[in-house]
Amino acid sequence: WHIFGPDIQFGVSENFGLGVMTSWLGAPIIGTAKYSIPFNENTSLALGLLVGTDTWYGTGFAMALPYAAFTIGDRIVNLTFSAGYGVLGFKEEIYNFNTGRSSKKRVSQGRMLISFAGMFKAGKKVSIVFDSFIVPGGKKYQTTEFYEVYQFNPNTGFDEYVETRERNVTKKREGFALILPGLRFQTDPHKAFQFGFAGVFAGGEAVPIPVPMIQFFQKL
Known part of the structure; x- marks a missing residue:
């Protein structure tokens, strides 16, 4: 789990997993599915899907993100490139100045998403981790x-x-990037603690997010 909510992943079989993640308020809820195709000990391909809804918020939010990820490396040192196409749907309130009335309209948008992520050993129990979410301009x-x-x-x-x-x-829809560097501390083989910060690059500017990204990992 992390400071925003729980994230639970289940290994249904050796190469197939299901999961669910949400906030502490229970909204949104996002379900995950991933099937891994190992080529050898150090390379693999994964096909996945994320599907989510806002539950009780009532905004009409819904999303789906099919993706593919290619990984080089092992569980200690690795580099992953991912690409997918996400679709968002939500209700938008439109105000008509001529009539003085507002109405809600169902709106959907689709954008491509790419990601570079990696983990590198920096000590006996410390690793440097890096993740990113990049949305090219539409x-x-x-x-x-x-x-x-x-x-x-x-x-x-x-x-x-x-x-x-x-x-x-x-x-024209502008692109943006979310960058997430951090440090992971492996306290024992089944537990880990991760700490880092995030930054957003958009409109030619870099904006740091003044909230630390804190995560705890527990393998059952």
């Missing part, structure tokens, strides 16, 4: 924007509101 899309029209009134000397209009605009 394609251009059309959307509707509302804007207010003002007109100068020579009698008052001020701009006065006339009406609200709408227009179609073209936008």
Whole structure:
């Protein structure tokens, strides 16, 4: 588990596992499935799926992320490259300035996701770990924007509101990256403690997340 909630993984068979992760509030809940295909002692391919929902939040959030991961190395020193395509669905509230009413519309978005992760031994019981989630920039899309029209009134000397209009605009979804470096302390063969920080790269800027990423691992 980590500071945000529990993460439980089950080994159904030698190469197939199922799991579930959530927050301490029970929302969202994400189920996981992964099937591993070992090529030899140091290389393997994994095919996986993440499916989630917001449960009791009522936002209409739902997601699905099928992915493939290629790993080189063993349990002590390894490097993994992953790629998948995630789809998000949620309810978006749209306000109509002309009618003064708002309505909820079901919206879905799909983006590609890639990841580089690794672990390297730094001492007898300490390892350097690294994880990342990279979302490349998306394609251009059309959307509707509302804007207010003002007109100068020579009698008052001020701009006065006339009406609200709408227009179609073209936008592009920006990419971003979440970087997660840390240290893992192997207290015994069945327990480990991991500590690190995270940073977000978006819009040409790097923004650190001022919350430590703390995780505890327990093998049953």
